[in-house]
Every structure is written in C-alpha cells, then in structure tokens.
Amino acid sequence: MALLCSRLLLRNASRHYHFYRIKDLSLENCKPGNKVNVKGWVKSVRNMKGNLFVDINDGSGPRNLQLVVNKEKNIDTAYGSSVDACGVIVASPKNQLELHVDTLTEVGKCPLTEGYPFYPKKSYPPEYIRNHLHLRSRVNSMASTFRVRHEATRAFNEYLQQEGFVQIHTPVLTSNDCEGAGEAFLVKPLNEQLLKSMAKENVPVDHAYFDRATFLTVSGQLHLEAMSHGLDKVYTFGPTFRAENCKSNIHLSEFYMLELEEAFMDTLEELTQRVEGMLKNVTKNVLERSEADLSVIRRLTTDDGKLEKGFRWMDRPFPRLTYEEALDILKANEGKLKSPVRREEGINKEQELFLVDHCQGPVFVCYWPKEIKSFYMRENAANPLLADALDLLVPHVGELVGGSVREDSYERLQRKLPNQDVLQWYLDLRKFGSVTTAGFGLGFERYLSWLLNVHNIKDVIPFPRWAHNCVM
C-alpha cells in the first residue's frame, strides 16, 4: 500500500511540472525558472549551511543533477534511494543547472545495513562488483560501460548499414560443430518425458528432440557464407559459445562476435581494408558519442576531449606483416620473450602483445601456415603451404580479429572437410553458382576491453558466464 499511496501523491504533485531525463536538461531546452520533474537514484547527500544537496542520476547518462533542498522543507533522503523530485530549475554561477526542490518523494529506500553491497564514497575492486551482478547497473563505472557497449553496438550496425550489409540472425542452435574442436556445448530439453515421447528408432534418446546431436554455435561463419551466396554482403552480431575450462581475462563461455562475409572478395588486401576501415569508423563514432561515459571509465586526462595517446593508431595505416616477417621480428627478440618462438605453433598471447608493442599499435599478420589454420581457409595460389588468412593484433588483448579468404575450390575443400556427412551443404556452395567470399570474426568484448582499457572482459558484458560461473 505504501507504493500505491506514494503513486497517487506523486501524480497530484507533479501535475504542474514537466518531466525531463537528466541528459536532456541543458540551457538550450530548459530555461531557469522552468518547473521540472526528475526521477532517479540518489548518488550522494551533503548537508551544508542547513540545505540538503542531493545528487541524483537517472541512468540517461553519466551526469548527475544536483537537487537543492531548503532545510525548512523538512525533507530527508539517503544514498541509494529512488526518488521523484519536483522543483524549479536554477543556473548555478558556473552555468550548471540545478533543481531547487519543491517536493521530493522517496519511492524506495535503500537500507544499507540489510545487505546492500555498495556503500557511498567507497570504490570496490571489479571482482567484488562482479559478485553482485544484479546491482551492477547502480555502480557508475558499470552503467557507463553498458552505455558505451550500446553505443559500440550501434556504431557497428550503422557502419555496416552504410556499407550495404544485411544483418543475418545466424542460429544459436546448430547441428554442425563448425571448428570441430570439441569445445561446443550440447543441448537437450530439460523435460525427460518430452524427450521420451519424441523418441525414434536409431536416434539416441538424448538427441530425440532434433533427431541429432545439437550444439550451441561456436561461429556463424558457415551459415553466413550460405547467405552471402545470394545476398553478397552479410554480417551477424550475436552470442557465441565455448565450453573451455579457462581462467584467462580474455575468454568467456558466452561472448559476442561480429562476423562478416563478402561475396566476390578474393584478396587478403581487400579484407584488411575492410577490417581497418570498419574499426576506425566505429571507434571514431564511439569516442565522439560516448566521451562523457568514456571519461568515467578511463579517467581520461587529455585536454579539450582530444584523443589521448592510446588512440594515435586512428590516424595512421595499420602495418601488414606476413607470418614470416612476424616470426623474424619475434626471433630477433627472443631474449625479451618468456616463450620460445616456433613456426609450427603459431603466435601466443605474449608474442602477440610484443608485436603490437613493436609496431606501436594494431598490426595485421597475414598468410599463415595452412596446417595451423582452419579447413575453410583458402590455400594460397603462390605458395600452397600457406593459407590466405589474417589475424589483427591489438594492444591490451592481442588477437582481436581472425579472417580469411574462403577456400573456393570444390576439390580442395572436399579433401579438407572434417565432416563430409554434416557439411555436404557447405560443399554445395562451391558447386552451384560459386563465388569466392572472404570474411572475419571480431571478439566484441575484446574490442571493448581494449577501447575502455578494462583489464578483464568479464567487466564489459552485463552477465558474464565462464567456468563455474553462471549466476542469475
């Protein structure tokens, strides 16, 4: 009943006040003297000269609004409460808008002593905050992170729209185990009765729902290729899954991947241009649109909002190394590395980060030995020991993008295909109106981790899932 009564009171009280979200409160669209209603959560309360100064945030942006409550109003509130406030807009001497409160209603209190995990004026390590996933959006840096994640999602979608790509919702449930690496999750209905009722001869009962083993996708690439043979430019952006027992700060069991495929693209050079052009365009937009949120997360120290040192790569071309050139650099610096450099083992994370450091920013590594790359990557025409494959290495996380020109020879693909039964359809694409396609996958959380300078990708996704952890 308390909430019902307060609702009725609020409705009467706010009749003469115009509702604003805090991000829309600026001198351009709200004049001093205006009667305004705002709703949000109390971030701090200070008692000075008998007035109560209450900072509230409503989630619309990182900026708080200061409420000024005259002591004679006999109004009280506290950190964490949700409030509904009506008052008059006043411009402070620094031209900051503040609200001189007529009425303030506490919608919900926040009893710290009953287990609320975040106390005022305290900062907590990310691991602690991560233990309270359901309340993370109240933590300023996390709210900013989620708004930047939204802006980055939007920027990728907008760039791809401008470039004429069609977004394809590739499936989460799949009967191919794309990479064949055995890191997939298996799926079946919870309801055992249902499974039994759907059983067929020659199908194990656990597979009865779909008549076959069914996995969570590890990549939408093969499905994208099918769509690309007809729609040309396509992409998918969604969750991808790996069942690994891994404690690294760049792995998750459920993570987001941007995957893209273009028909009639048949050189690695074109593919590097696509990756580089996209990353620069998207990053520019996010830096411009999310400046305030980024400064909360990165605590930027640059003047005038200019790009800080970490973003100098935006203004110059990414270097392209061949795999051989990358190995030569690593071998010449083996003394500085903890791990040995071995041609047949690829490039590990320490080595990736060394190359990035050496090149002072993002760097492409192109033309890998084909035996350490996937079956669907095209054999190089000039050197059949190589695959037309690339990785983009970036600061902070190492490998951000992996891509390739896809094998376009029916015969070669047939020889390399890991599972002829399940992937016969994939061969068909090379048989009927075949074209060469190229594409890549980009780890979205790794991108955010790099952009935001956040150490662990578990802190750039709202609900991280990893080994032994699937809370909520």
Next chain:
Amino acid sequence: MALLCSRLLLRNASRHYHFYRIKDLSLENCKPGNKVNVKGWVKSVRNMKGNLFVDINDGSGPRNLQLVVNKEKNIDTAYGSSVDACGVIVASPKNQLELHVDTLTEVGKCPLTEGYPFYPKKSYPPEYIRNHLHLRSRVNSMASTFRVRHEATRAFNEYLQQEGFVQIHTPVLTSNDCEGAGEAFLVKPLNEQLLKSMAKENVPVDHAYFDRATFLTVSGQLHLEAMSHGLDKVYTFGPTFRAENCKSNIHLSEFYMLELEEAFMDTLEELTQRVEGMLKNVTKNVLERSEADLSVIRRLTTDDGKLEKGFRWMDRPFPRLTYEEALDILKANEGKLKSPVRREEGINKEQELFLVDHCQGPVFVCYWPKEIKSFYMRENAANPLLADALDLLVPHVGELVGGSVREDSYERLQRKLPNQDVLQWYLDLRKFGSVTTAGFGLGFERYLSWLLNVHNIKDVIPFPRWAHNCVM
C-alpha cells in the same frame, strides 16, 4: 586453377570499368556511356534477335540488371551461374538502365542436373524451399524477406535509440528458468572428459561446468529489470528458446524476441502507448524503406506505393479492451466460435483472431485474471483478483506482445516467487532503491509474419529450428 586463371583475367578486364552494386545504378549517379563492372547471379537468360538478354541480381536489392550481349561476342551463360560483367551503361526507351556487355566471365557454373533444387521460371511451395536452407538466399522472395528482416531490426533499434533506450545483451545461458514452465533446454559441455575434470562434491557431474543446472533463456525480462534499476530505459533483442513439441505455424524452438523495460513506469496505459507508438513508427519506416522488397513478397496491388488495405490500422488508435470486455464479446459470439469461452482459461488463438477481426485491427486486452498470469505481474490496486497485464492481438498471428507492470511489493512478490533460492536476487531489486517498472516482449517472427503476410514463421527466419528440425 580454373578460378585462379579467371581471377587474373578478370582483374585485367575490369581495370577500366567502375564497380557498382545494382541498387546504386540509377540515372542520378551513373550516366549512359559510363563503363561499369557488376557481379551477381544469373536470374534468367533470353535469346532474342540474336542478342542474349541476361538478368542478373547481386543481392543488393530486389532489382535485376539486364545485360545485353551481342551475339557476335560469342559469350554464353546460363541460369544460376555467378558472373562478372563489364560493359557500357545504356538507358532503354523506358529510361531503365541496362548494361551492353564488353566482357562476361562465368565465375561459377550452376549445373542444374547435379542436384540444384531451383529451376528457372518455376515457383515452389515454402515447405520445399525450406528443405534447401543453404540455398534459400538465391530464391528471390527469400532474399527479399531477409532484407526486410534486416530493415525491421534496424527500425526497432533506431526507434529505441531515439527514445533513449540502452540495448542490453541479456544472456542466453542462465541458471533461472524464468517462467518455470519446464519448457527450457538444458546445456552441458560436449566433452565428457572436461566435465569429469571439473567435477566437485555435491554437484551432479552433468552440472559440473557451471556448478549448477544451466538453461537456454526463455526470456531476458528478469535480467532487464535488474538493468532497468539503474539505467531506466533498457531493451534486449535476441534469440530465445522453447523446448516444445509443437507443429504450429507461430512457434519455433529458437525465435527472436524484442523485450523492453522502463523504470518509473507504473500504469498499463503508459505501456499501451509505448507498444502502439513503437509499432507504428517501426512499421512506417519498414514500409517506406522496403517498398520494393515488400512488393516481391506481398505482391502488392496498390497504386503509387500507397499503404494497402491491410495497413489501415496505422492511422487510428488501437482499441483497449479489458479482459472482461473481451470475454463479453466472445460470449456474445460463441455461436461463431469452435472453442468454448471460459474465463479461467484465457483466450485461445481462434478467439484472439476473432477479437482482431471484430475490432478490424490490432487490439489490446488489459487487466487479466492474475491466476492465469505470471508471478511477476503486479496485482491490480483496485481489484486484487486482476493483474496489471496486457496482450496485444494482431491479425494473422494473434498474440504479438505480452506485457505488464511488474509487481513492486516486496511482500507480495515474496509470497508469489516460484523459486526463492534461485530468485533471491530478483527480490533484492524490490528492497534497495526500488522503483516500479513495466515492460513487454514482442515476438519478432510473428511481427514479420503479419507484416509480410507470410503464413508460417519458419519462412521469415533464415535458419528455422523446431521439433525434429535443426538442419545445418
């Protein structure tokens, strides 16, 4: 080697020709006489007066480009092939651009007799097309469907961006079984060795990966509510899962849902305005931007691209019925219905479609008996037997949207909560800085099925999954 040689030939041949996608070929940005290169798939070939007329499509839109090949060129091609053509742009008498071909290379042939399922000038039933998922993007109506799906996705994102919503990637993997209806899929790693190596005491080995039973999400709503308590306006748009043995034309095992949550919203009237405003805005944008693709799918017969009869609802308010009023209408018309009308059983699909027909368009049904609605829906303040819940019923599919104001009383929620252990965090939201939130879920494939007048939702999603069906 064939592809390699043709690549080199192509590169030389196309040096003096400017590449265009067909959707960008218009008199505004390409003048007759221009040398142009296009790439696509052959949709038809006609031999007339010694010339070859070849229609090609490149996936950029529904429009084909006509290639005119002089017989003296001695060039041949056939339906289904992928081609790379260079030539000179000529405006036909009707001011249609066509390409008078200098060179045409078949990149990949399409040997119909070796199992290609789609023959020229033939139309096939949707069930047949669905049996060839990997080649569906070559079928004109399917390519148009996937482009419209993309535009609808974009329109929802844009509307929500304008309205200040933050997109949250709610998890696919979850340890709550939200609705508790037992229709969830269960997940575990494929690798049994991995499971054993992660085993702990008191945890069944099948649950060892996450230390608990883990499901595919049936709804992101509860996670959204957590985010809304801090970010206010949030939404999620992504795949959702149901393990049902269901052959209906409006159900899938993996389908897309748009779910939205707004803090400080506490009346059903505000929620109906949100739903109606969104649907009208999004549909207007899709109808404008996808006119050509829609006409391929719907075979529109209206003049001047005006909205056809089916979209008259765009210009008038959606009626709001209470559940009681809806039942009164149904009872008064029980003679026209096959199914009996029973207050305690809700409204079945036949009855939904009857109400839609009766109201001549989309209609809200509000204030349902609480015992047939979910635990998280708020008990109505005036009548505690009702829930502040709504369904939006639309032509063609029936229920499109389900939403409610959420229960904001800690005590009532505690009494109704199905699983106190797993959902303690959900109760916490009502304890610390609580606000009333409201929101809804919209079935995206149902929306498209209605918009496109496509009978079965399996034909508006690129890779449909349902009982006994998970191909690719």
